[in-house]
Amino acid sequence: MEDFVHSQGVIWLPHILRRLSNRFVEACDQVFEEFGLIVPHNAVSVVHFLYAHGPQPVMAIAQATTQSHPLINSYVRTLKTLSVAQTHIDPADRRRTIVSLTDLGLEQARALLAARDAFVPAYRRLMGEADAEVFEGLWRLEAALRERPFAERVRAERVIKT
Template structure:
């Protein structure tokens, strides 16, 4: 897969290409769509997601595996159902993700002493080390993806996106 141009001119055609219809010279996407934040966010998210998936994938893991390790690094041991809810995963899918990282010795599942029907998941020492390594890989992929923004712009973008996400989380209860 060729590396897409990062932070190039938004919505422009490659040099020599001709626009269709009444679009402004050099327009790749309809200007009316480029005025919609959700349209822009979805396309930028796709680019960043592909970069992150590729970076994490080099370790032989998938993004959901990295997410489970990171949730445990951030929150500590969690009941399996709580982890699924916090990550927005279907509970049945989380079991498969955990099987993979457990087979690699990165997590351990034990019965919750307070409720034997539940499993508590925790990082092993190897899992904590792998999570730190993957976090550095993820940060590097995001640095490359956002290379056209300076540190203040990245901070502002992240803060604004968090506000939207936090508002949605409050709405979902």
């Protein structure tokens, strides 16, 4: 049976990107335990960032990972529940929450780094098999969307057509 989304063309770009993301996420859910990982796939960047930079305010994590402050707060709550991270109020600015890794969090960060030895070649091999070296192109797309949001681009096309 023909893939309906594929048959519709580029209009479904967000859908196919979501499908691909879901496949990678499902794979992470399947294999993380094999690597001794309890960190949820969506919080991996937070753990890596804290491991690389030490304790950080929530806003700094959000800026560094280009994710929203509320989203980072939800990841931090999850990481705290798992005893991977801990928080304290910044004594210099009581409005700021500082996040740090616990001993378990440090172990998880090291396990995540070790998992790269399997994940990176698997991603590269997949891109090679599919003849789709998309990694750098995806970063360029993201940068272009930061420069000019997609909604603005759609509105401009609508004006051109009328």
